Amino acid sequence: MVSLKDIASQCGVSVATVSKALNDHSDIGADTKERIREKAKELGYVPNAAAKSMKTNRTHNIGVLFMDDAMSGLQHDFFAGLLESFKRSVEREGYDITFISNDRSTPGRTSYLNHARYRRFDGVIIANVHFDDPEVVELVKSDIPVVTVDHIYNDTITILSDNVDGMNKLVDYAISMGHRKIAYIHGVDSSVTKARMTTFYKKMEEYGITVPSEYIVESPYRDTHGAYEQTLKLLELEDRPTCIFYPDDYASYGGLRAIAEKGLKVPDDISIVGFDGIRVARHIRPRLTTYRQNVDELGVLAARNLIDLIEKPKTTLVQQIMVKGKLLEGDTLKKLN
Amino acid sequence: MVSLKDIASQCGVSVATVSKALNDHSDIGADTKERIREKAKELGYVPNAAAKSMKTNRTHNIGVLFMDDAMSGLQHDFFAGLLESFKRSVEREGYDITFISNDRSTPGRTSYLNHARYRRFDGVIIANVHFDDPEVVELVKSDIPVVTVDHIYNDTITILSDNVDGMNKLVDYAISMGHRKIAYIHGVDSSVTKARMTTFYKKMEEYGITVPSEYIVESPYRDTHGAYEQTLKLLELEDRPTCIFYPDDYASYGGLRAIAEKGLKVPDDISIVGFDGIRVARHIRPRLTTYRQNVDELGVLAARNLIDLIEKPKTTLVQQIMVKGKLLEGDTLKKLN
């Protein structure tokens, strides 16, 4: 690999001059600069990020932490979209992204924080993890600039998908279409789904509707099978709901199956509502009535805020930023009478 | 950040001794080693990857290159699965992965190869790209260890999903279920789909079936709308096929829609077959008849081969490795008579 030294000797100048010429410092003559740059190009010089980072204490590399288990890895549509948008945004500013490895079972593995320190990440984005994991907390509390997505810590910038807005819109919509008997499948084990459920209750109350307790059931987040079973139960109720809210789009496909097996039609016999707006759903019929989270915007804002925090920590304020999504009307919710 | 120097001064030994102690060299006394390690832990020492890489010429970082455009980014199920498996495998061996940025529009961007050089990646995995892109070719031809997925170059290790096997199995299956009139939607613009089409023709010929030219149509890979339109055309043929092969699972959802709009039922009126075995498909009814590529195995093998190439380049042979997938029977192909 050709280094500054090679260019320096071939140009008959010092290494310092070469460095400054390539970094366009003002104390190098225009002709010398030109000569050095020519030579650099001719030799195919590429700077060494490692060496650079040793002097500057900046790696221009951002760590990405997210969960891997079961259904929630890269293949999680929400995260994949978020990551892609984030990646694109930071790359535009000259940053790369590297995953913080999260396989807890590897022998000799190091903590998230130590991994981040080892690579000297300029900053870290955290999404889709168990936010109460001590290792995650340790990372958040460290001196490394952090942005979290969809979870609030004190003193940390957070980009939030507006779950409250989403649930409000969905309830408004269902009510406006004449539904009163709405069942709700709560996705357990996630802080975002809690916000949704609270909103659901509150909103229904505003409409003066008391939700019978048997209309509220639980099923794991993003679990089609659980949703399938809970749906069967709901369908067997004496006073069957006219509409079922699912914790996410995946879950609602489990519901669809249960409904079909019972010989019922969506939306004629029963309406269903998802949450997320996963990409594939656009291609599949019936088109799901759901709330599409604006993952693109989440990624862009996470990138913008993290980079600001890295580059101008003094002026960047710690804040929570809400991003609204969009109601997708779809074909799975019918207007009653 | 605490460095070897800090440990050295606090332990009253030289930096060299600390380095050797932590790397378990044999020429340091057991008690000294112990003392140094204690102190390192006490001070919360974390090595500096950049400094280390300068001396060792190894970064333990692998570059990932893949396409971003339209439907083929991280959100491509095939790639997401491959990446996740690859990531998990290399992490187990102490490697991290960093994306090689692929936004061609960024001003001042550098080529793929230069990006890889800048970060001094130990190796690179290339998947899902335009393999004839000059920048990709340049990267492949360079001295950086490379493994490609689903595309063959000379002198490069390639892990291939066995498209030939897949198409053979699908045709065998369709034929065994009594289908003779099979239409084929060819996914243009991809080297893997070409292999499939060739196999389709050959296999049909083996069965003594001549496929009428109007049964062969084209539509972009992973394009539901194109598949929708081509399906409509196929359905309007006088001698309508009993079964349609799609270039991929996504496309087949476009087909499903067209069929439904024509008032036909799958599989009673017409059968359809996808390709890929995307994850969501498992949750959606009807269950697609398709060929599930073994993305997990692809990732594992890509990782294994790349790491071998990095760590023992002499003994690692350049080869093409085929990975077979699995026929998923699903519910979209009916037995005739």
Add this chain to the structure above:
DNA sequence: TTTAAGAACTTAAACGTTTTCGCAAGAATT
């Protein structure tokens, strides 16, 4: 003409490691 100021470079230290070689002292071999 002296002095100050600028322009264009160089020197050298530093970042945090690894590694080769050297050296001392004790142990083992003649």
Add this chain to the structure above:
DNA sequence: AATTCTTGCGAAAACGTTTAAGTTCTTAAA
């Protein structure tokens, strides 16, 4: 008692950069 071996450690160079602080010149101001 003299030699060689072994063990345990340190000195110093090197990897490729950046940057503060000099050092020459040349030119402008006094």
